[in-house]
Amino acid sequence: MTYTLMNAGEQTTNNVQREVKLSYDEKSFIIGEERVFLNSASIHYFRMPSQEWREVLAKAKLAGMNCVDTYLAWNVHEPEEGKWDFSGDNDFGAFLDLCSELGLWAIVRPGPFICAEWDFGGFPYWLKTKENIRFRTDNKTYLHYVNLYFDQVVPIIRSRQIRQGGSVILVQVENEYGYLAEDAAGLSYMKALRDGLLERGIDVPLITCEGGLEGTIEGANFWSGADGHFAKLMRKQPDVPKLVTEFWTGWFEHWGAPAATQKTPDLYEKRMMEAIRAGFDGISHYMFFGGTNFGGYGGRTVGSSDIYMVTSYDYDAPLSEYARITAKYRTAKKISLFTQALAAFLLESEPIGGSEARSVEGIRLQGREWNGQKLWFAESTRQEKEMFPITLEGGRTLSVSIKPGQIMPVLDRMEIVPGMKLTCGGFLIGNDRIGDVQTVILAGEDGQRTQLVFEADQAIGFGNDLHIRHESSPDGRMLHLDIFHFQTPQRIGLKAGGQRVEVIVLNGYMSDRAWKLHRDEVRWAIGWEDIDFDADGSIKGVSGSGGGEALLLGDWGVKGGFTRDHQSNADKATKPLHTPSLPWWKRKSASLLSLGNGELLERPHGFAELQQESGYLVYSRDVESDREQESTLVFTAIQDSARLFVDGREQGMIRQVGAAHAAVQLPKGRSKLQLLVQHMGSLNFSPYLGEEKGIFGPVYGEGSAIDLRRDWVSGEDSVHLDEVHAEAFPSELSRTFELQENHGAILVGALSSGLRINGREIPLVGYQNWFAYHSVDISGYAVKGRNTIEMPVAKAPLGRLELLTYDKSTELRGWLVVPLENEAGFEENSPPAEEGPAWYRSLFDLPAVPEDTHPKLKLRMTGMSKGFIALNGRNLGRYWQIGPQEDYKVPLAWLKDTGNELILFDEEGRRPDSVRLFYDEQSDRRWETLEEA
Template sequence: MTYTPGNIRGQTITDHAREGTQLRYDAKSFIIGEKRVFLNIASIHYFRMPRQEWREVLVKAKLAGMNCVDTYFAWNVHEPEEGKWDFSGDNDCGAFLDLCAELGLWVIARPGPFICAEWDFGGFPYWLKNKQNIQFRTDNEPYLRYVYRYFDQIVPIIRSRQSTKDGTVILVQVENEYGYLGDDASGLSYMNGLRDGLLERGIDVPLITCEGGLEGTIEGANFWSGADSHYGKLMRKQPDVPKLVTEFWTGWFEHWGAPAATQKTHDLYEKRMMECIRAGFDGISHYMFFGGTNFDGYGGRTVGSSDIYMVTSYDYDAPLSEYGRVTAKYRMAKKVSLFTQALGQFLLESEPMDSIGARCGEGVKLQGRHWNGQKLWFAESLKQEKEVFQVTLESGRTLPVSIKPGQIVPILDRIDICPGLKLTSGGFLIGNDRIGEVQTIILAGENGQCTHIVFEADQAIHYDNESQIPPHESSPDGRTLRLDVFNFQTPQRICLKVGEQRVEVIVLNGYMSDRAWRLQGDGVRWAFGWEDMDLEADGGVRAVSGSSACEPFLVGDWGLQRGEGRDHEGRMVRSAGNAIKPLLSPSLSEWKRKILNLHSLRGGELAERPRGFAELGLEFGYLIYNNEVECDRDQENILVLSAIQDSARLFVNGREQAMIRQVGAASTVMRLQKGSNKVQLLVQHMGSLNFSPNLGEEKGIFGPVYMDGSAACLRRDWNCGNEIVHLDEVHAEPFTSTLTRNFELMENDEAILVGALSNGLRINGQEVALDGYKDWFAYHAVDISGYVVKGSNTIEMPAARTPLNRLELLTYDRSRELRGWSAVSLEDAAEFAQDSASIEAGPSWYSSMFDLPAIPENVSPKLKLRMTGLSKGYLLLNGRNLGRYWQIGPQEDYKVPMAWLKEKGNELILFDEEGRNPDSVKLFYDDQSDRRWITLNKA
């Protein structure tokens, strides 16, 4: 049945053929053309890298066995200011889709309008915050008016590139993770409207959702662990459609001041992928496969505590690094995707089964799948050490299988390799291809491991040279051959013949299987032993050789002798050895400094209270808030900021007094002198919430500011029955009763409670309304002035997760509001910059020039900037914004795209909030930049 707006409800949609590629699906998988396809999906965002890097990243995904790309479309990139659309250069998403098609990659398009993605404001343009009566991600007329205008721009780009129009877009997602917000009537109406809006604009490939279903769409699941549970949930909801992992979280994002997010190791990554395959998923989207970079100010802010701001790098600990480099996770993704290619039909046709028919000893969990007399077992070790386990299959066939702690190893049980030949083995099957006249089987294993192989054939199995065959045993009729093959550094290649069919078995150890590359064009070719590989635009293949201890080799029609290649001038060369003279890194010239003279700064329209970034028409950057305070004596004062959503530095009379990290509402000590005082707050836009029930917060400082306030930490000394508990400590056991605590207020005091609150909060017996609050948000700022009284007040709160990182009471007297504020953007403040001879210290700009040293053609360098010794600010390269920096970790180095460099006269500008000396800042190439690339063949 064809999918059109007229037959959405109550129909099973299976066929999406138009004049283009036929796309069908059933409960087992998507069917493209006439073939079931296991979707190995690489999540890659075109807007997180220069356009010049797209091909390299997409090719790397293709070489890792990915056959599909999924990408978000970022509305705020394409309409940064209202009505000003940009689909050019790095923002030419249509060209990105065309390149995917050129490389033979299917595409899942995710146009939003909300994308999350740890991207500023979840992809919404900042100026939407200023629209009257707007509410985001709901059935709200002002909001939807702009959403559909965005659809009018973005959908035609996707529509013309659908598989039904001879393009490669096979699926389009409706919104993103809406199920996390709930499914009320307004939300359902909103999602229905978005779905219909896509259909009415010509989307006719299947629609999908993730984490939240919608009639007429296929729902996927987003997760890292718990594959069986997620699969079962999808089966109960939609048993007759494919099961996709729409986001399989390969790593995690990082935020300023937190540890590096490297907790998901490559071994655990393999296990989680195998769990997805074992459960029965027919597609896995690796989010992220390549993360990229949050250039400009596009890094977002997410829920949790108050100030979880994304770092500039979106490396994500993904298979491809931020610089497009191969990692251990990349090699693991390639290994598992090759496994799904080698066993694609079986995986997509098979059904789960229990462990009847196979037995193993204690410490191994067995689960299986079967189809057409073939079986695949997943053996999971529950032990703490690597062991060799004996597994007995039907008919008493016993084979040893080596499994690391927690690892899931696939066991092939009479899998059809080619007509008349079955394979049983504990080796990891990564290749089963007909190459010329030879059926080529590639099995991988750990270094030094012994792989047990059993072939069973309809005819006698012969081998070319018995002296080259490892220890083996043949059945009396010659139709069963058992081999014990060690996984050596030098691959073992065993040549057999079954009837007229020639068979080659290539057994690899871990090192060589990590460096095995499958290339598919007119036929299948394999390359072994190369550290890295690339496909050039002219059809050529480049490679970097690996260890000199192992000679690389080729299988298939390369038109070359084994181990040979050509250098960049076309000369024949040997591929062993990859070291060259290290590249000379660019050298920065002497820094030129300009200091911001805060004391002389003037400008900006006066207002009663500070105004935020969106109110002032600013997407990102810095604001400097200014006020004048008269004092009749020297004094210390508590300054209370009732609405602040970014870190800020307090300056009084041109000198820094405090760094304010707490947001929502905050306080700081301010020291004033007798007479006139110039009070200034330097605020950097650190990213709008990208995932929250409360999207659209104003940024900067945008509420009243009060003098003579007070601040009290409320994390300690709570009453829990007869016990005193402290919420800044860990409490593993549930609290036995509601927590209570008293606090005192003076007459005329107003109050704000800010931090990790819990639903059910009560002040003096009245429940406090926490609009839009979600328990997983763990942060809120609420004005409780209407609930408090002079003197003693009681706060009650249900049990909360501990420890709390903030729970604070801010009080103030409205009569002490500090009025008369102006605000100046840092860009406008630049005219007040002076050289260091005329002013001692303060926020500063530094500029330096550098040339790009000569780069040999046979290397592929990647440049980094290390910001040692600096504080916080932003970076510009030849006028392009490289993003924010903040030297509190975990990010130390910043990407400098080679595509944005000139041979001569590159200008690097940095702004540092504290004006620290940048003499320790340096440019350098990454470790893989010195590798030599050779051309294996030319088109």
């Protein structure tokens, strides 16, 4: 039995979608003849194997999403100039086709800039090498390559637009340009992109986000402050739909930072309700499924000098990196089903100006109304969950249970079927015709008490088999019910005239496990925890938890019942999954000292200069010292962390970038200085896109570094900028430093606009106050002897502010720079070095996986330092055991039954004795197969 996920009437029986009319007005988008509240799931096809697309998209659909939005990543499609790849995991046309098959509309965001915490904001690395190029401007060179990119990708989008029978309904122009400059400043550039899309046949509406352009619809990106964002869009474009183009469900993580799990499910619900209350007619959940930064494609962002993305892009999203359902998923499902059930009202209604409803202190009420119906948003300001009395029009008083900070919808004479209205406080998640019965599904918290008031044109029939407290009006046309949300769903039958209505009351646990499916008509299943799918999109199996039978609404054609507690069913008991074992690792030393000769360079070169997209570079140079000594090296241009070796022994790790220093112990005589540098990701969000990576500027042998965060003067006060200062400084700060003759100087760290050296202002081109990191050579402004720095400071504490000085005569020239290739030849068993970087390889087979399981595989990197992971020739990404990431995704789609090769490169050569593969905790769940009757 196939249960497709299409909406009724969306798809013909031969799987070819018919052309549908698309229009819009100030209230919403109109698809066909119907207003649509867009619940959009941000899902990036390039952050998972293509074999996982169906599962992720289907689960988005089951959560009430009716749309998917995705970026296009230029750098995965053209990793090298002129070499295009739209196959396999990069076949975004196939991804859009799958969206269409599943009945999901699509929003395509081709950029060319996408941010997305993706390397270089989606630009291919080789663009950095083009002479005089300036990114995200109307620069001639830049637009030349953008047009070549559009020539490749736009035809794929064009053929899948809704008016061509596909599902693409919106296409975005650029991305978040408003964070970079005002609309007027980017007008020429944005018009060039807009016209490039139009000229190539894009005929669906164009959108922008955070920055507008004539001929496009601007959306807002935010997590909080919905009212302010809505008001801003109303001022700019009152006559178009109002979209939350990015509603930030979680946040990205970077190496060495705390886990980004600050946005709880309860807060997620509240923020969604704020957006709905404000009047937005579409919400795109960024991210709904985050995925993984495979292949070293994680980017780097602002806020400090070295904020590099971890390999996981889980994002604390509703669907986890492993496509597992989370508490946020259940929250998203509840609210999106709520918007589906009330879509017509939400999209037609207007804000209620006056206060027609009242409550006690501790509740804020805002409302919307349409066609005699009202919806109130009751927000609690109390510290405890309470029952609040709310008095509605006509003196009707209703008690509503609300948690602290929660926004509870209050339906006020909402028409659920012609001739019958409902008043209640709670989440209506279903109002569907199933057979000849109108089925109303109401979700509440566990044990919650809810008052329902039904009013009908005719007397309401009510069979009280459940012994629910109730009261009818004398004429029988009004029925009051006082119910509780129990673990067992309650089914309440009503009848008015010839219309039958069934009310199903769910508690929080059961509403989390309620699923709305589509075949020819709507079907509901209540009691299933998760759903698995075959490749053709049919339901392969279901799983649940808790005792009892699933509640199936509609003609399912299912044999027998379905016990939700599989693990307690002795007939279903099976042994746990056997995790693949990793045999003894074979080691191969990186042998930095034995690297082959190459062309000597006057100065170090970076990754792009050497035509290398990612990976590692090794910088080598012989040095002479007339005595054993410590010297301070100064790196004038470095953009990645680096390990420093002398004669093959590590002396330290350079973490600070932009410009940096490192102390090195040199023996007497000749020694070999080497630096091992991993490409940690290019800036994905910054006014300074396109930085070179690695080490690429002069290196000096005798320098010094001064931490400039302390000993500033403001009036009579001494100020330390590594301390908290709540108040603004009354005047600019100043500080002095000494400089010797023939010495250069660099300031690096959290500089501010208005910086002056000896009274002369230092230009900081493109300065933005949210970019708390700059590196500027001040050698031309400083003088021998005492110098004065003056600088306004916007905030404190500062993470870094350093003065690096160096003797210009000590430049180290003549460098050998070579890539560190993935090592082969493990079978040679060459004698390993006792220390230093090394590769490790383990060969393993994949144990048989029972058909009634749906496992996900992880690699835990306990005990390792920093490096990368490769599986069967695929780069799984970087690792760095400084947190917060501990486990790394190993896609089963990239495994073979036998002879899998796992390779680790570790910068310190730590042994992988504690590294292990394991299945996630949900992998042992057994799935019940649905059979045809």
